[in-house]
Amino acid sequence: MSEFHLTEDQQDCLQELINIAMGQASDQLARYLDTFVYLKVPSIESVAAVELIQTLSQQQNTMAVVSQGFFGYEGIRGEALLMYQEEDSGRIADLLGYEPDELSQDEQLIDISSILTTTFLNVFAGQIDNQMSYNAPKLLPSIQNSISEHLQQMTFNWDLALKVNINYQVTDYSFNCNMILLIPETAIINIKNVLDRILAEF
Amino acid sequence: MFDLNALLTQKCSTESTLTESMLKQINCQIANQLNTGVLVVDAGFNIVLWNRFLQVHTDNIVDNIIGQSIFSAFPELPERWLSRKLTSVLQLNTPSFCSWEQRHHLFELPHTRPITTDSEFMAQNCTFLPIIIENNSKHICILIEDVTDVCHYQGQLQKALDEVAQLSRIDGLTQIYNRRHWQESLAQEYAKARRHDKKLSLIMLDLDYFKLLNDNYGHQCGDMVLIEVSALISSLLRVEDLFGRYGGEEFAIILPETNLAGAKELAQRICDKIATTLLNYNAEIIKVTVSLGVTQLNGAEANYEELITKADEALYQAKALGRNQVCSAICAKTLVID
Numbered sequence: 143m144s145e146f147h148l149t150e151d152q153q154d155c156l157q158e159l160i161n162i163a164m165g166q167a168s169d170q171l172a173r174y175l176d177t178f179v180y181l182k183v184p185s186i187e188s189v190a191a192v193e194l195i196q197t198l199s200q201q202q203n204t205m206a207v208v209s210q211g212f213f214g215y216e217g218i219r220g221e222a223l224l225m226y227q228e229e230d231s232g233r234i235a236d237l238l239g240y241e242p243d244e245l246s247q248d249e250q251l252i253d254i255s256s257i258l259t260t261t262f263l264n265v266f267a268g269q270i271d272n273q274m275s276y277n278a279p280k281l282l283p284s285i286q287n288s289i290s291e292h293l294q295q296m297t298f299n300w301d302l303a304l305k306v307n308i309n310y311q312v313t314d315y316s317f318n319c320n321m322i323l324l325i326p327e328t329a330i331i332n333i334k335n336v337l338d339r340i341l342a343e344f
Numbered sequence: 345m346f347d348l349n350a351l352l353t354q355k356c357s358t359e360s361t362l363t364e365s366m367l368k369q370i371n372c373q374i375a376n377q378l379n380t381g382v383l384v385v386d387a388g389f390n391i392v393l394w395n396r397f398l399q400v401h402t403d404n405i406v407d408n409i410i411g412q413s414i415f416s417a418f419p420e421l422p423e424r425w426l427s428r429k430l431t432s433v434l435q436l437n438t439p440s441f442c443s444w445e446q447r448h449h450l451f452e453l454p455h456t457r458p459i460t461t462d463s464e465f466m467a468q469n470c471t472f473l474p475i476i477i478e479n480n481s482k483h484i485c486i487l488i489e490d491v492t493d494v495c496h497y498q499g500q501l502q503k504a505l506d507e508v509a510q511l512s513r514i515d516g517l518t519q520i521y522n523r524r525h526w527q528e529s530l531a532q533e534y535a536k537a538r539r540h541d542k543k544l545s546l547i548m549l550d551l552d553y554f555k556l557l558n559d560n561y562g563h564q565c566g567d568m569v570l571i572e573v574s575a576l577i578s579s580l581l582r583v584e585d586l587f588g589r590y591g592g593e594e595f596a597i598i599l600p601e602t603n604l605a606g607a608k609e610l611a612q613r614i615c616d617k618i619a620t621t622l623l624n625y626n627a628e629i630i631k632v633t634v635s636l637g638v639t640q641l642n643g644a645e646a647n648y649e650e651l652i653t654k655a656d657e658a659l660y661q662a663k664a665l666g667r668n669q670v671c672s673a674i675c676a677k678t679l680v681i682d
Contacts, residue, residue, distance in 0.1 A: 171436075173435070174435050174436055238428070240425060240428060246446060248445075253440075256439075257432060257438065260439060278441040278469060278471065279441060
């Protein structure tokens with residue numbers, strides 16, 4: 143096991159922090175969006191750069207991916223990828239409380255992504271006595287609708303990343319999307335230190 | 345953007361030398377020298393504070409802008425949309441963003457390159473940050489970054505990329521599709537037709553006695569003929585037809601949603617048109633003819649290459665029968681000779 147892998151205790155601790163954050167985030171989102179937001183139990187795993195490309199490429203019908211970087215104190219940083227499928231994104235403007243002609247499809251995707259990412263991460267940061275800042279969210283260019291082609295052209299400067307996968311569902315608006323938080327290896331060490339500190343306090 | 349936290353941290357370590365009022369002066373001067381607009385509104389969207397950048401970029405001097413609603417101070421703002429966006433910042437306590445790529449600008453501000461770029465207003469990246477102060481009242485800080493340069497160069501880059509993409513598809517001499525792009529198109533059309541059970545036909549054609557023409561009149565005359573024939577054929581096609589130069593004097597046309605009868609009719613029109621058009625080269629009248637092979641997709645093909653093979657077979661049949669005519673062939677069926 144490499145220095146970048148989480149111990150069982152660390153994994154449990156992180157899982158618990160994320161569960162709490164998800165609960166609070168879905169509550170906040172429900173108030174703002176005025177509808178129930180369901181979040182599925184997240185999966186946490188370590189992924190190699192090569193595997194990640196394969197996993198993401200296998201996600202069929204991915205229509206769009208929005209990326210948003212986040213960074214906090216103590217070297218906690220990473221990138222959130224929000225993945226959307228065509229059939230799950232028809233009513234985002236409606237969900238966000240906009241008139242459909244007020245904003246383009248791209249802007250709808252970027253807006254909802256930013257709201258989902260920052261709401262969750264703000265609550266999560268609060269759990270670990272941290273504070274997050276964010277980059278502006280970017281819609282990744284889709285090359286002839288093929289996200290995997292785009293991913294294959296990316297060269298990663300990391301080998302291993304911590305991957306947290308959270309699924310958001312808003313059944314009233316048939317909305318569904320996947321949030322993938324990727325924490326590259328240097329930041330994993332930092333998050334392990336934070337987890338150890340929290341574990342020591344109990 | 346300057347880091348307030350860093351400044352505050354600094355405050356603790358240098359408390360002996362810098363008073364709070366001095367730090368306030370520093371913060372204030374930084375805010376006023378930033379090349380970024382800073383605008384703070386309260387929870388009712390009334391303006392509480394703005395920096396010098398916005399003052400100098402707003403043409404009509406508004407004396408009493410402080411306390412005014414952001415929507416009356418900047419009537420160009422899309423009120424309903426922006427109110428909803430600002431509400432998300434207040435309610436979720438999260439930042440929100442607006443990029444020039446989705447909205448070129450929110451605030452109608454002049455920019456610093458009015459001469460060397462073509463946009464009227466400053467392209468902007470706007471960030472909306474939640475601000476909570478000591479009495480627990482909520483505010484929103486709006487940062488307005490000038491990205492006119494980024495926008496301008498991105499536009500030029502896109503134009504260049506479009507041109508390169510176009511060039512990589514076009515045959516330099518005849519200005520129709522080159523072999524590579526034409527073949528990619530055939531692969532796509534073939535897959536589409538198979539998937540949706542649509543009709544698809546193909547015409548391959550070749551100039552008759554082209555080598556002789558080159559030998560007698562020179563290669564420049566040959567080039568002229570290739571250009572003229574390409575133009576003549578193009579004028580007979582529909583927009584959805586894909587016309588390319590397959591090889592030296594060989595051309596190919598993909599006809600989506602066209603059956604064999606339609607393709608043969610078109611091929612005959614092309615054949616007649618070229619045979620009856622007199623070309624002019626250095627005051628000499630030149631007559632050229634073409635031979636054409638036609639095929640259609642009938643489901644018996646294993647791949648798109650077999651369509652080319654069939655059209656080629658028909659083309660050689662037309663040559664063998666004396667040129668200046670149309671023949672057709674279909675995969676796995678007997679050769680049909682007109």
